[in-house]
Each structure stands twice: as structure tokens, then as C-alpha cells.
Amino acid sequence: MDIFLMKASYPLDELTIQELNVLIQSASPSRNQDIALLMNADSWKNYESQGLVILAYNEQDQLLGALSAADLFGLHTYEWSVVVHPDYRRQGIGTALVQELTNALIERGATGDMGLSFNDVVGHQFLHQLGYEYNSSEATLQAVAEPCKFSKDIIVRPFAEQDRGILGELMNEGFGDMSEETAELITFNTTTTGRMLNMVELDQQVVATVSIVENEAGVWVTAFTVQQSLRGQGIGSAVLQWAKDYAYKKQQQKVLLDVEIDNTNALSVYQKAGFTPLQQIDYFIK
Structure with a gap:
């Protein structure tokens, strides 16, 4: 399957946000986990937020996966997370998104990055395969x-x-x-x-x-x-x-x-x- 990657900086246009919300809804787990929070969705419309999304489409212009990265504290360090449509997982889309992120961070002069995951085996395995190691955990209250x-x-x-x-x-x-x-x-x-x-x-x-x-x-x-x-x-x-x-x-x-x-x-x-x-x-x- 051919996929096509596209980058967009914050703030995002309304059509892209709609596509992302549909993707997030399709991928939402049954337990209480807010993927939108993990993807920094509250920053997508903010003109002063420093961040970007990388979007993966198929030939029919369907959004199959996305990566959202944000410099939350203005320190040139980006926190990022990936979401892929459940029907298209294990086909290399997530890996392709992270590879494109590496190039984007070099272009932006980033000094570091952190991958985010919920506390689950699949997310941890994905990050380990990319060469990332566990650093710390935070609870959102x-x-x-x-x-x-x-x-x-x-x-x-x-x-x-x-x-x-x-x-x-x-x-x-x-x-x-x-x-x-x-x-x-x-x-x-x-x-x-x-x-x-x-x-x-x-x-x-x-x-x-x-x-x-x-x-x-x-x-x-x-x-x-x-x-x-x-x-x-x-x-x-x-x-x-x-x-x-x-x-x-x-x-x-x-x-x-x-x-x-x-x-x-x-x-x-x-x-x-x-x-x-x-x-x-x-x-x-x-």
C-alpha cells in the first residue's frame, strides 16, 4: 500500500482538525484514555503554539495515521505521539511518521524529543522498536x-x-x-x-x-x-x-x-x- 505524507504547522485548518478528530474517534480505546490529550489537540488552533502534525494518507485521500509534536514550554524540545487507524496498523505507517518527524525536527533546530504513550504494551513496544527507552511517567489529574x-x-x-x-x-x-x-x-x-x-x-x-x-x-x-x-x-x-x-x-x-x-x-x-x-x-x- 502506498502512503503519502504531508506536514502542517500549528495552527491547523478546520478541515485537517476534522480529519484528525475522526481518526482519533476511530482509534479511541474502550478504557478511559483521551487520545486527543495525548496528541495535544488543545494546541492545534493556537497561533502561538509551536508544533506540527505529520499526516499519512492513502491514494483515496483517507487519513490513515497522524503524528502530533509540540514544543510545550518553548525549550526547543518536542513531545510527540502517533495514532493510526485500527484497520491499518502493523503496516509501517507509524514508523514512517516518526522517520518524517526526525527530518522535521532537524529543520526546526530542535534540541531533543520525547515520545509519549499510554501505559500499555503496544505503545511501549512501538517506541522500543524505534530505539526509545522509558524515562518517566506522569499522571494527569x-x-x-x-x-x-x-x-x-x-x-x-x-x-x-x-x-x-x-x-x-x-x-x-x-x-x-x-x-x-x-x-x-x-x-x-x-x-x-x-x-x-x-x-x-x-x-x-x-x-x-x-x-x-x-x-x-x-x-x-x-x-x-x-x-x-x-x-x-x-x-x-x-x-x-x-x-x-x-x-x-x-x-x-x-x-x-x-x-x-x-x-x-x-x-x-x-x-x-x-x-x-x-x-x-x-x-x-x-
Whole structure:
């Protein structure tokens, strides 16, 4: 069977999005796994999102498979996933899509990439065959957006230039980020529509940071970390309540976040704040 590959950068046109949605529906597993979330569907219409899709058609112009890759944090590192129509699997379509991605990432000057899979044998085998090895796992959690009361002593405010130093300390302590990575985070989250970088104050002292991303799926909590010496004092829980209240005021339905599976302390905090597991995503690197 002959297949024809085509590349398209974000934002995608409506016809392509319709084709992708039909493909995703045909490939959706019976269990609770959101392929659209794995494929970064909420970024397809965003003019400021950095990403691309690679599409595989047959001679009848039927979309048989697709790969979606996105630079979510503006760090020139792309996260990608593949979906193939169930009737056309094991015919090399997925491999052809990934090979085309390799060329596209070179053209874009990417510094790295990560393949994403649900926690299933088929996805893992596919990535292993391409030379990718397991790196880590994240759970996507969700909570209902609702009006919440949170400590009046906690103030969540937008990032200001004078916060650059303390933000760097928080990001290094919480995620091991270097100063260059923090600088890119600041630029990306303060200049991109739908993103907001916030500082959290307690008694007029910065004690945490949290970024908010708004898209069609809901309000996402990202880059969230509390000063290590102050953890366990309810600051994280208060910020999560603030996020649910913020989403409610923005007329969003859900608050979502990703957390590493082995971060049991964070998982406990999120679950106590009313967040429940949605799905697990496994990350593979070459």
C-alpha cells in the first residue's frame, strides 16, 4: 500500500482538525484514555503554539495515521505521539511518521524529543522498536472548577521583574532548572496568550510559584512548586483551591495538572485537594 505524507504547522485548518478528530474517534480505546490529550489537540488552533502534525494518507485521500509534536514550554524540545487507524496498523505507517518527524525536527533546530504513550504494551513496544527507552511517567489529574475559599494570608499575583531571582531559586530547588531554563520559562509564560506566570506570597514573602495555562480542555496548573522549607504547611493546598476558584471565575469546567507517578507526596496533596486520576502518560527518550 502506498502512503503519502504531508506536514502542517500549528495552527491547523478546520478541515485537517476534522480529519484528525475522526481518526482519533476511530482509534479511541474502550478504557478511559483521551487520545486527543495525548496528541495535544488543545494546541492545534493556537497561533502561538509551536508544533506540527505529520499526516499519512492513502491514494483515496483517507487519513490513515497522524503524528502530533509540540514544543510545550518553548525549550526547543518536542513531545510527540502517533495514532493510526485500527484497520491499518502493523503496516509501517507509524514508523514512517516518526522517520518524517526526525527530518522535521532537524529543520526546526530542535534540541531533543520525547515520545509519549499510554501505559500499555503496544505503545511501549512501538517506541522500543524505534530505539526509545522509558524515562518517566506522569499522571494527569483533574478537579471540578468551583468557587473555593482559601487562606486570606495567601496572595497569588502575576510575576514581576523583581521576582526573577527568587523564581530562579524556586525552579532550581523544585525542578533542578538552570538559570537559562528559568529565563525561557519567564519569556514563554509572560508573552504567550493563554499563559500566566504567578508568584505566591505569604506574609509579604514569596513562598511558591505557579503557572496557569488556559485552553479548550480547561485550566492547567503547571510549573507549580513551594519553597522546600515551607512544605507541609498548607500552602500547596491553598494554591490548588485558588486554581479551582480561578477556573470557575473564568467559566472553565475543569482544572488539570500533570504529576510524576513516583512523586507520592505531591500526589497526596493533589488528591486531598479533590483531584482525581484521569490517565497515565509514559515518556520515552532516545
